[in-house]
Amino acid sequence: MLGPTPDRGDLLYRYEHSLRAAENAAVVAEAEGLPKDDLIIACLLHDVGYRECRDDFRRHPFFSADISKSYLEKIGYPPEALREMVKGIALHNLTDDLPKDMTVFQISVRDCDDIDRFDMIRTAMLLGDCVNEKTNQEIIASCSQAIDSANWIMSLPRGTRTAQDMINENCRKRIALLQDILAQANKGL
Ligand SMILES: [Fe+2]
Ligand SMILES: [Fe+2]
Secondary structure (H helix, E strand, O other): OOOOEOOEOHHHHHHHHHHHHHHHHHHHHHHHOOOHHHHHHHHHHOOHHHHOOOOOHHHHHHHHHHHHHHHHHHOOOOHHHHHHHHHHHHOOOOOOOOOOOOOHHHHHHHHHHHHHHOOHHHHHHHHHHHHOOOOHHHHHHHHHHHHHHHHHHHHOOOOOHHHHHHHHHHHHHHHHHHHHHHHHHHHOO
């Protein structure tokens, strides 16, 4: 589903992101005693709906959940684990408004996705956007906004301490780089 095609070069990026989310899942599951294979597989599948949702990317978790459910049923995955995995995939885009009955496992699918969304590759992408052909004034505005957003991500509820620590580490590295850029832009005013 995430194989690259000439019309969708972004899918190879999505595939590699899914592998990194699955690596995060192995670390979180191991440290927190969560079902490791289930969390790894849920993370591998969490963005599989991107091809189906065309331009409305906000809907991709629902497509991912549908595709994953059919696939896991087809290979005879244990139903209880399947339900948890599909629910976690369907809700992986939620930020601060988590349903009361969302389990630690379900939240962990979204946490492992977020850890990668704030890793060095995504930080490099963001830094490029913050500075590319921008004036000092514009750089100050974009970097300040990115720092606020990283601080907000660190303040969100997480399923486990391990995920929180991993996200905090990535966000702090990102904020430190943004602050260095801010300092240079401020000097140039
Ligand atoms: Fe996603
Ligand atoms: Fe993702």
